[in-house]
Amino acid sequence: MGIAKGSNRIVWSFGTITLISIVIAIPIWYSRSIFWHFSVPVALAIWWIFITWTFRDPKREITKNPDNILAPADGTIIELIETEEGISCTIRMSPFDVHMTRCPIDGKVDYVKFKKGSHWPAYFPNYAVRNQRNAIRIIGERFNEEAIVTQVSGIFARRTIAYVEKGNKVLQGEVIGTIRFGSITTLQFISAKRYKIVQPPPKITRAGITILATQEKDSD
Numbered sequence: 001m002g003i004a005k006g007s008n009r010i011v012w013s014f015g016t017i018t019l020i021s022i023v024i025a026i027p028i029w030y031s032r033s034i035f036w037h038f039s040v041p042v043a044l045a046i047w048w049i050f051i052t053w054t055f056r057d058p059k060r061e062i063t064k065n066p067d068n069i070l071a072p073a074d075g076t077i078i079e080l081i082e083t084e085e086g087i088s089c090t091i092r093m094s095p096f097d098v099h100m101t102r103c104p105i106d107g108k109v110d111y112v113k114f115k116k117g118s119h120w121p122a123y124f125p126n127y128a129v130r131n132q133r134n135a136i137r138i139i140g141e142r143f144n145e146e147a148i149v150t151q152v153s154g155i156f157a158r159r160t161i162a163y164v165e166k167g168n169k170v171l172q173g174e175v176i177g178t179i180r181f182g183s184i185t186t187l188q189f190i191s192a193k194r195y196k197i198v199q200p201p202p203k204i205t206r207a208g209i210t211i212l213a214t215q216e217k218d219s220d
Contacts, residue, residue: 004100004178005163007055011048018044050095054181057100062173062208066106066142067215069195070173071205072149073185074098080201080212086145087189087197087213091205093179101162101177102208104147104187107138109168109176114160119153131183134160136176146190149176154183173208189213 003011021041062070075093082088093099117132132153139146151160162177170176179185189195195213202210 002057002059003052004055004057004180005175006161007178007180011052011055015048015052018048054095054099055178056098057175057178058098060173060206060208064106064172066172068172068211069147069187069189069213070102070104070208071202071210071212072101072104072187073179073205073207074100075185075205077201077203077205080197082195082197082213085190087187087195089187089189089212091185091187093183093185095181098207099179099181100175100207101136101149101151101179101185103138103170103172103174103176104149104189104212105138105140105145106142106172107140107145107147107170109164109166109170110137110139110146111166112136112162112164114162117153121154132160134162134177136162136164138170140191143191143193145193146188148186148188148190150186150188151177151179152184152186153179154181187212 018041021044025038025041069087071091073091073093074097075091077089078092079088079090113135115133118130134151136149137146153160159180164170164176194216196216197213198211
């Protein structure tokens with residue numbers, strides 16, 4: 001299991017601090033038989049395990065299909081609707097979900113726009129619209145489709161990070177960014193071709209694996 005790009009230093013730093021605290025606590029316990037000295041190393045070890053788990057980047061077998069729109073993030077779908085222009089999806093991530101953002105279609109990055117903002121809890125959508133965010137616009141090369149993947153920060157998610165930049169070619173299911181400690185990821189998909197949400201609609205998503213919608217055959 002890999003670690004999210006740019007997060008190795010954080011993981012190793014906490015691991016080193018945890019190890020040092022254990023080394024310090026052992027002679028104190030040996031000389032004074034005071035067990036409470038281990039409370040700090042134990043707390044640090046639990047936090048280090050949580051951070052390592054949070055920043056994980058597991059390998060996934062991606063089944064590419066240009067007729068499908070794949071989920072850009074792991075989490076729970078709180079909105080998945082068909083619009084006049086295409087598909088709109090909002091995925092809420094928990095601290096225990098994989099926090100990697102993946103590309104829903106093949107295409108080329110048109111822009112990456114970072115917007116400063118607050119860190120309201122994602123459970124309050126009326127306030128979360130003010131939060132820090134990254135919008136990644138991808139143009140599909142088949143039918144000039146447009147997919148805007150937006151990473152939204154939250155009360156625990158302090159960083160929205162894009163791994164791509166304007167002009168990069170990206171593949172369906174490819175990792176394009178991460179949100180540290182989760183929050184919300186949205187997808188606005190616009191196409192002249194008709195897409196239908198899969199039935200039954202998914203409730204839980206896995207980035208790059210879960211199919212959100214598929215192109216109608218009679219829309220060619």
